[in-house]
Every structure is written in C-alpha cells, then in structure tokens.
Amino acid sequence: MIDQDSPQVLALKERYKSSLEEKVQVLSDHLIAIESEEATLDELSELRSFLHKLAGSSGMYGYDDISAASREAMLVADQVDSMTNLGDLSVMTSEVVKLLQSHS
Amino acid sequence: MVETNLQQHINQQLFEKLELAYFCVDQSMRVIDASENLESYGYTGVITGANADDCVDFMFGLDAHTELDLPLVESPSGKKVSVSLLPGSTFLTVLISNASVQADQRQLLQQKANENELLVEQQIILMKQLETASEMLEQKNVQLEEASRLQTSFLSGVSHEFRTPLTSIMGYTNLVKQALESASDESSENDKVQHLRAVQRSSKHLLSLVENLLDHGKLDSDEIVVRPKATDLAEIFNDVKLLLKPLSDAKHIDFFVELDFEQPMMVVTDDSRLRQCLINLLGNAIKFTDSGSVRLTAVLSNDFLKVEVSDTGPGISEENLAKIKLPFWQAADTGKTGTGLGLTITERIIELMGGELEISSVLSSGTQVNFEIPAPQLNATLEPIAAVAPSFKQAKILLAEDDYDIADLIVMMLSERGYQVSHVDNGELALNALESQEFDFVLMDIHMPIMTGYDVLAELQAKGNTTPVAIMSASTVESDRAKAEQLGCFDYLIKPVEIDDVIRVMNLALEQ
Numbered sequence: 001m002i003d004q005d006s007p008q009v010l011a012l013k014e015r016y017k018s019s020l021e022e023k024v025q026v027l028s029d030h031l032i033a034i035e036s037e038e039a040t041l042d043e044l045s046e047l048r049s050f051l052h053k054l055a056g057s058s059g060m061y062g063y064d065d066i067s068a069a070s071r072e073a074m075l076v077a078d079q080v081d082s083m084t085n086l087g088d089l090s091v092m093t094s095e096v097v098k099l100l101q102s103h104s
Numbered sequence: 105m106v107e108t109n110l111q112q113h114i115n116q117q118l119f120e121k122l123e124l125a126y127f128c129v130d131q132s133m134r135v136i137d138a139s140e141n142l143e144s145y146g147y148t149g150v151i152t153g154a155n156a157d158d159c160v161d162f163m164f165g166l167d168a169h170t171e172l173d174l175p176l177v178e179s180p181s182g183k184k185v186s187v188s189l190l191p192g193s194t195f196l197t198v199l200i201s202n203a204s205v206q207a208d209q210r211q212l213l214q215q216k217a218n219e220n221e222l223l224v225e226q227q228i229i230l231m232k233q234l235e236t237a238s239e240m241l242e243q244k245n246v247q248l249e250e251a252s253r254l255q256t257s258f259l260s261g262v263s264h265e266f267r268t269p270l271t272s273i274m275g276y277t278n279l280v281k282q283a284l285e286s287a288s289d290e291s292s293e294n295d296k297v298q299h300l301r302a303v304q305r306s307s308k309h310l311l312s313l314v315e316n317l318l319d320h321g322k323l324d325s326d327e328i329v330v331r332p333k334a335t336d337l338a339e340i341f342n343d344v345k346l347l348l349k350p351l352s353d354a355k356h357i358d359f360f361v362e363l364d365f366e367q368p369m370m371v372v373t374d375d376s377r378l379r380q381c382l383i384n385l386l387g388n389a390i391k392f393t394d395s396g397s398v399r400l401t402a403v404l405s406n407d408f409l410k411v412e413v414s415d416t417g418p419g420i421s422e423e424n425l426a427k428i429k430l431p432f433w434q435a436a437d438t439g440k441t442g443t444g445l446g447l448t449i450t451e452r453i454i455e456l457m458g459g460e461l462e463i464s465s466v467l468s469s470g471t472q473v474n475f476e477i478p479a480p481q482l483n484a485t486l487e488p489i490a491a492v493a494p495s496f497k498q499a500k501i502l503l504a505e506d507d508y509d510i511a512d513l514i515v516m517m518l519s520e521r522g523y524q525v526s527h528v529d530n531g532e533l534a535l536n537a538l539e540s541q542e543f544d545f546v547l548m549d550i551h552m553p554i555m556t557g558y559d560v561l562a563e564l565q566a567k568g569n570t571t572p573v574a575i576m577s578a579s580t581v582e583s584d585r586a587k588a589e590q591l592g593c594f595d596y597l598i599k600p601v602e603i604d605d606v607i608r609v610m611n612l613a614l615e616q
Binding site for chain 1: 331333334335375376507509510512513514516517520551576577578579580581599600601
C-alpha cells in the first residue's frame, strides 16, 4: 500500500480545497432560495442533490466533519413534508456552510 | 430755528457723551464763563470772576495765546482728563474731557482693529488650507485616472493573454476531432497524442494565467502558499520549454534553454509554483523581445537552483525599473499588453521559496532576471509505485461517476496502484462502454445524469452482462441498498469510499 499521497493526489486535494469557497457560494445561494417565500420543490431537490454529492466528495478528501454534516442535512431534506416547514433544513445547511468556510 | 435747536441738541449729546466740561478766561486769566459739570472733575470755585490761575492747577503759568493739548492730566477728583486750550482773539476756551472715556474708545477701536487683523490672518490660513485641499484632490484625481487606465489596460491585457493558449487549444482539438471524424484517417496515433499534449500544455499555460489572477487577490493577505515536494526539475524545465517555444517561434526569435543538471533530477520544490514563475518570466521576455533571443539557464549546485532569464529586448529604463514590480504596472510605450501581474506575483513566490528576484537591464540592449532558491536534491528517484497482485495488474476498470472531484481522485489512486481505469460521467456512456469493450470491474455512482446507476444495472441484468458492478452512493437508506442488490450489484459502498475498500471489493470480484 502507498502510505503517503503522491504529488498528483496532493494536487487533487489542493484543487478540492480551493473549491470549498465556491461550494460555500453555491450552498449559500441554495439557502437563499429555500429561505425565500416561494421556495419550490425543484429548489429543495437541487439542494438535496448538492448535499448528497458533498457528503461523498468531502469525505473522500478527508473532510469528515463536512461529510457528516452534509449527510445529516441531506437526511433532513429527505424528511421535509411541507415547503412551509424548511426551518430545520436551513439550520443544518448553514452548519455545513460554516464548516466549509472553516476549511477554506 | 429748527436747525439751531438740532445743533444744540447734538452739542448737548456730545458734551454728555464725552463728559465735556469747559470754561473761558479773558486775557487776564479771569473766568468769564464756566460749565456746571466742572465740579464733577473736582474743579470747584471756577466761577465767573474767579482767577483761573488760582483755582485750576494746570492753568498756572500757561500762555493764554498758544493752542495746547494736554493729553493726560489728573483732575482734583482723581479722574484722568485731557485738556485742550483753544485761544481766541479776546478769550481762551479750556475744554476738559474724560480721558478714560476716550481711552476706552481708543481701546475699543484698537480691539476692533486687532480683531480685523486676526480675521484677515484666519482668512489667509483658510485660503491656504483650501489650496492644499484642492491640490490633494487634483492629485487623487490623477491617481484615480491612472487606476482606471490600469484597469482598462489590465482587462484588455487579460483578454489578450488568454487568447493565445485558447487559440492553440481550439486549433489542436480541431485537428484531433478532424482526424477522428475522417474515415480515411491519415494521421498517426502519435500525431494525435502530440496534438493532445499541445492542448495539455496550453491548458497548463491558461491555468498559470488564472493562478496569477487568483494569486493577485492573495498578495495582500499573505495567502500565497508554497508546497515543496519531491519533483523532477528536468521535467519542469522541459515542459516550460515546450510550452513557450511556439511563442518564440511565432516571433522568429531564438529561445535557448541550458540546463546544467542531469535528467531526471529529483529535488524538493513546489513544481507548480516554479513552473508559474518560469512561465511568467519567460513569457515577459518573449513578449518584449522582437528580435534576437531569449535564454533560460538553470544551474543546480549545493542544493541551490540558480535561474537566469535573459533577453535581447528593448531593456528597461532606470525609472521604470523602480515601478516594474508594482501590480498592474505595464510599460506604456511598448504597445505590449498583459495582465501586469506576472512580475509582482513571481517576486512574491520567489520570496516565499526563499529567494530574491533580481532584475538588471540596459536600455536597448536587454534585460536579465535572476533568482536563486533552495532545491535540496533527492538521492533516489521517487519510490516505485506499490506493486499490485500480478494477476490483477491488467485488470480493466470502468468508473462511472459524474462528480469530477471524486472521479479524478479515484482514477489517480487506482492508476497509481497499477490498474487501468476508464472514466465516464453518466449512465448512458457507462452502458455504451460496457457494450463496446470488456471490463473486469465497474465502479458506479447511483445519481448520474441521463441514466442513473439503477437504470444501468437493470439494463445489464436484462442483457445478461455479468461484469461485476460495485455501487458507490452517499445514501445510507436501506431501501436504496436493497434496490441495488436486487438489480444484481456486486457490492454497495457508502460514500465517502476508502480506496482500500474499493480495492478489497475489486479483488474479491476479480477472484471469482
């Protein structure tokens, strides 16, 4: 087994790290969308899908906390039963944003 | 009649205002008339018929025919008075007024005058301040105009710099596309690889331009980071040479690269930062040199890398040498455009790498840029990539994953371990690939565009394709796993997946 990351893998990790800021932006936009009065189901599902991806990729790059928080937020998104009750999801998503910011 | 009354009234007021008292004496100093208020000054006994010499002290021994002003006399009551002797043809009038009233008035006037002077002085100061402020405003204006000019030239410079590598990328991809489309493909595989390499080099060039832009934002906040790692110095210099050669060829100038070390030469340095610096410095040299040559020399001695870029360009005046490292600054009279950031950022990076950028230049004969940075030599080349069980070495793996962050990492990690990995980014492409080629193992995401992982599994099942497929999903919901297993997946890995888990599952599948 290779214990240490190769330069190429390090470069990928670096690339991912520098993409965290952009992810903050995307997530913040989603947050604004679901917090608005006329949040739609489409917006909810877009946010869910973004959190789903983030849970996978962040974990693979070693950001276990971001991965865990995104997964939790994703589960909350799955349980949303009414578009008027997005408070929890918004709180969880903000949590993910904070973690992303702390690493970027 | 009225006039006389008015005159009398005014006279009366004046007398009162100045507290004026008087008396008149004839030639023999005998009082012939006296005002009543003389007593208020203590001059008692000045009555008609009295001798002035006897009852008014200052009259003693005075010449009654000479006009005389006594500005300050102390009267018997202790008041300061001023006295005027006004001789006439037959009698002498003596006017006595309160000197303190006059003094007060004088003081008041003086005060007024002083205040006026003060006002004038303040006005002068204010005017000066106004002048300074207006000068500063003018200066600010000039600075703003300069900033706006720099911004405009920066934008046009950026567009220009980006166009060169983009044109090259478009040109070469077009060549490859034509070769792939044409039925009678005459170009060899080797040509295509060469073209794609050119695309890659231009992409790297673009990347370094973008990095310059990004880095500029970080210059002030000290966010530029240098990450030294084991790297082949020779490869960096050769890459840079291949990347910039077309630029020098296009200008018909010579481009020499002289390396004083063996190839490969493993050292510890940040290869991407070094590349960025070399591209910036050489890019500048080529840009400003219209005839002659650009020369890059690199010497590695005692774990220090010395680099010099010299050109036969127009050179830089002493005045401009001072400004050249400032962000956005560009030589105005050369007609060459760029971002104006390259040198600023290069200087900072070299500094972070432990060196110093030195520029020397002689007008109309050329410019030399040098730097020296630590580059500790590694005795051995990089550790060989870990061996893979021989039987699986040739295993062909298909990765279907739409998230490039994940896909690139898995491809990189598996290829480093000796596996052959092909990557597609949607379900449909995965199905096409599995129909047209043989793979030993498939690693597949569930949520993909066009066709999901479930759809692919269902199709494979329907077609009787038994290639083992491991699903990767961030979903921990049990029903998702059950669905995938029902569709015949070999294993269900929860994202984030560990590369070791992927290999373990893969080896299990390959053993079967």
